[in-house]
Amino acid sequence: xxxxxxxxxxxxxxxxxxxxxxxxxxxxxxxxxxxxxxxxxxxxxxxxxxxxxxxxxxxxxxxxxxxxxxxxxxxxxxxxxxxxxxxxxxxxxxxxxxxxxxxxxxxxxxxxxxxxxxxxxxxxxxxxxxxxxxxxxxxxxxxxxxxxxxxxxxxxxxxxxxxxxxxxxxxxxxxxxxxxxxxxxxxxxxxxxxxxxxxxxxxxxxxxxxxxxxxxxxxxxxxxxxxxxxxxxxxxxxxxxxxxxxxxxxxxxxxxxxxxxxxxxxxxxxxxxxxxxxxxxxxxxxxxxxxxxxxxxxxxxxxxxxxxxxxxxx
Amino acid sequence: xxxxxxxxxxxxxxxxxxxxxxxxxxxxxxxxxxxxxxxxxxxxxxxxxxxxxxxxxxxxxxxxxxxxxxxxxxxxxxxxxxxxxxxxxxxxxxxxxxxxxxxxxxxxxxxxxxxxxxxxxxxxxxxxxxxxxxxxxxxxxxxxxxxxxxxxxxxxxxxxxxxxxxxxxxxxxxxxxxxxxxxxxxxxxxxxxxxxxxxxxxxxxxxxxxxxxxxxxxxxxxxxxxxxxxxxxxxxxxxxxxxxxxxxxxxxxxxxxxxxxxxxxxxxxxxxxxxxxxxxxxxxxxxxxxxxxxxxxxxxxxxxxxxxxxxxxx
Numbered sequence: 001x002x003x004x005x006x007x008x009x010x011x012x013x014x015x016x017x018x019x020x021x022x023x024x025x026x027x028x029x030x031x032x033x034x035x036x037x038x039x040x041x042x043x044x045x046x047x048x049x050x051x052x053x054x055x056x057x058x059x060x061x062x063x064x065x066x067x068x069x070x071x072x073x074x075x076x077x078x079x080x081x082x083x084x085x086x087x088x089x090x091x092x093x094x095x096x097x098x099x100x101x102x103x104x105x106x107x108x109x110x111x112x113x114x115x116x117x118x119x120x121x122x123x124x125x126x127x128x129x130x131x132x133x134x135x136x137x138x139x140x141x142x143x144x145x146x147x148x149x150x151x152x153x154x155x156x157x158x159x160x161x162x163x164x165x166x167x168x169x170x171x172x173x174x175x176x177x178x179x180x181x182x183x184x185x186x187x188x189x190x191x192x193x194x195x196x197x198x199x200x201x202x203x204x205x206x207x208x209x210x211x212x213x214x215x216x217x218x219x220x221x222x223x224x225x226x227x228x229x230x231x232x233x234x235x236x237x238x239x240x241x242x243x244x245x246x247x248x249x250x251x252x253x254x255x256x257x258x259x260x261x262x263x264x265x266x267x268x269x270x271x272x273x274x275x276x277x278x279x280x281x282x283x284x285x286x287x288x289x290x291x292x293x294x295x296x297x298x299x300x301x302x303x304x305x306x307x308x309x310x311x312x313x314x
Numbered sequence: 315x316x317x318x319x320x321x322x323x324x325x326x327x328x329x330x331x332x333x334x335x336x337x338x339x340x341x342x343x344x345x346x347x348x349x350x351x352x353x354x355x356x357x358x359x360x361x362x363x364x365x366x367x368x369x370x371x372x373x374x375x376x377x378x379x380x381x382x383x384x385x386x387x388x389x390x391x392x393x394x395x396x397x398x399x400x401x402x403x404x405x406x407x408x409x410x411x412x413x414x415x416x417x418x419x420x421x422x423x424x425x426x427x428x429x430x431x432x433x434x435x436x437x438x439x440x441x442x443x444x445x446x447x448x449x450x451x452x453x454x455x456x457x458x459x460x461x462x463x464x465x466x467x468x469x470x471x472x473x474x475x476x477x478x479x480x481x482x483x484x485x486x487x488x489x490x491x492x493x494x495x496x497x498x499x500x501x502x503x504x505x506x507x508x509x510x511x512x513x514x515x516x517x518x519x520x521x522x523x524x525x526x527x528x529x530x531x532x533x534x535x536x537x538x539x540x541x542x543x544x545x546x547x548x549x550x551x552x553x554x555x556x557x558x559x560x561x562x563x564x565x566x567x568x569x570x571x572x573x574x575x576x577x578x579x580x581x582x583x584x585x586x587x588x589x590x591x592x593x594x595x596x597x598x599x600x601x602x603x604x605x606x607x608x609x610x611x612x613x614x615x616x617x618x619x620x621x622x623x624x625x626x627x628x
Contacts, residue, residue: 024451075419079412098393098454101415105389105422106447112426113440119430126427133420137338140412 001304004042007055011063027091027103028110031070034088039197039309040168041066046301047172047186050294058175061121064114065168067107068125072132072164074104079140080223084215120174128167135160139225148226150235154195157228162194185292189302192285196278197309202227203274206262218258224249228277230261233270240268282310315618318356321369325377341405341417342424345384348402353511353623354482355380360615361486361500364608372489375435378428379482381421382439386446386478388418393454394537398529434488442481449474453539462540464549468509471542476508499606503616506599510592511623516541517588520576532572538563542591544575547584554582596624 012032019025041062048058076082077090078100084090092100115125138156142148169190173183204213205220206229220227233245244264248256265271285306289299326346333339355376362372390396391404392414398404406414429439452470456462483504487497518527519534520543534541547559558578562570579585599620603613 022448022451023455024448071419075415079415101389101393102447102450102454105385105419106444108419108422109440109443109447116430116433116436116440122430126423126430129423130420133416133423134336134338136416137336140416141337 001042001301001308004045004055004301005038007045007059008038008041008062008066011059012066015063023095023099024103024106027074027095027099028067028070028107030094031074031085031091032066034086036086038066039305040069040165043165043190043302043305044168044172046305047169047178048176049172050186050292050298050302051173051176051178051182053172053176058172060114060117061171061175062168064111064125065164065171067111067114068129068132069164071104071107071111072136074100074107076136078104079136082219086215115171118174121171124167124170124174128163131159131163135163142226143224145226148231150228150231153226153228153231157198158191158195161198162191165194165197166190182292182294185288189285189288189292189306192281192288193306193309196281196285199228199274199278199281200310202229203271203278206258206265207271218262221258221261222253222256224253224256229265229270229274232273233261233265233268236268236270237264242268278310282306315356315615315622318359318369318615319352321359321373322352322355322376322380325373326380329377337409337413338417338420341388341409341413342381342384342421344408345388345399345405346380348400350400352380353619354383354479357479357504357616357619358482358486360619361483361492362490363486364500364606364612364616365487365490365492365496367486367490372486374428374431375485375489376482378425378439379478379485381425381428382443382446383478385418385421385425386450388414388421390450392418393450396533400529429485432488435485438481438484438488442477445473445477449477456540457538459540462545464542464545467540467542467545471512472505472509475512476505479508479511480504496606496608499602503599503602503606503620506595506602507620507623510595510599513542513588513592513595514624516543517585517592520572520579521585532576535572535575536567536570538567538570543579543584543588546587547575547579547582550582550584551578556582592624596620 016029016032019029044058044062044065045055049055073085074091077085078092078097082090083093090100091103095103112125115121135156135158138152139160142153142156166187167190170183170187173186178186202220205215205227206218208215208217210217221230230245230249234249237243237245242264245261245268248261248264286303289302289306292299330343330346333343358372358376358379359369363369387399388405391399392406392411396404397407404414405417409417426439430436449470449472452466453474456467456470480501481504484497484501487500492500516534519529519541520532522529522531524531535544544559544563548563551557551559556578559575559582562575562578600617603616603620606613
């Protein structure tokens, strides 16, 4: 994993160094240089190698995907009013909202610049970029709704999070000249892995260690986000006649007791439901990877990436 | 002019009709359907014909430029906290800020989708799209500075406004297969015309008829925008020892008397300075158009477009 990460980090470093010294560009470099796992660009490089290409061949597009991801972070943090990103101030807090809007816009332009070389890559990226926006729209809509189903929630995180990992892998595959079937299989691997990753993220938000996650525990719960966990918990409550979660949700954000909400979800079995769902998604991701007609040694890197993501504590 | 506008309007209408019925897309259709002059896409079609292409050949890219322009309007209106756009509520007022951010992002993605067909067009568009963001950044910076020069102001409006008209014309020229020299000349025409247009816009803000412009008079002045007019006015004041403008600028926005500010700029000669600058830019635009080696009949449409823009009252 480290060699891929080193490639990405060096490319990001070089890219940031060449940015003009205007205020428009400083937030880009700031956000890109915060510690990050670089899962998506690493996945793009690995997929390129999986199908016989060289990692370096996909480096521009891998960077493009990481820029796009950072654009979504910059704008989503405004929309979600998040003060911190992994323990550091978000761009709209460190600068201001207008700067975060505009610098994010410019970052989106920059990402398109890097995704433009190949027509098939372009078409794929355009489609998924739009789906990511649709996912964020659903996410915001869900905050105002009380009738969101678990299925709707999964579709929202598929769009908001999973498709970009899927896109990264497919882009790597396209650059290596993979068949259409193989591109779809590696895409499926990414989508299922991305869903598992995000569902685990919701679990970490509610039950993770803030020292390890770098985020305050229960941020989503306090914000009234209808996570899969919460939706499941509310379903269980309707069945057993208790009302800890629904009472808490009825309160203003500042009044909510996120510790009690977490306890209730554990007692109701929502936590174990979510953990079971994560396992099923991970299993389906591995099946998709296994179905690709390339020898297993070539798959080792992606296997390792998936295992790391699945075992992650932050 | 009307046949070009009809082509564009029909293309926009068809594009809006095919949008999914989600909240993400409704603000795009709303903003795109507000009455607009469609100067940039019309210019793209005209430039394509000027160099021997068919207007229809450039219709996708013309739409792409109009989408990009509308993306900038949606986000700039948030940043400038503008409640109205040509008399109608802005997207962030009609919906909310988050919707305007996200729908604008998706509109930017959509514009790239349409600009992707040709490598040269793509490269040009990427470059100018970034310059437009740089221009908006300067514009915001200028609101906090007291030492902006007239030269800096012109460079800001060049980036924020003029380059997109220049880009539209160059894209039309590229699609028609114009030479590099001719592409640069038509680009220069657009840039000078765009600067003239924007400077006239500042004049209209300060001295135009709100019934015709659809905007409250003096909106820029009240917001403390360092327009070319205001910068010139302050320079004149420093020379003659009066202080109407600098006293007004020192007040809070709600306390400013924009009528008095307008009178002062007229008395100081700033208004006539701006009008002279507009004339010089228009002259230079026509020179660039004249220098293109195509017979005059072919230039008639762009001549007419320029004349309409120059004579406009709104």
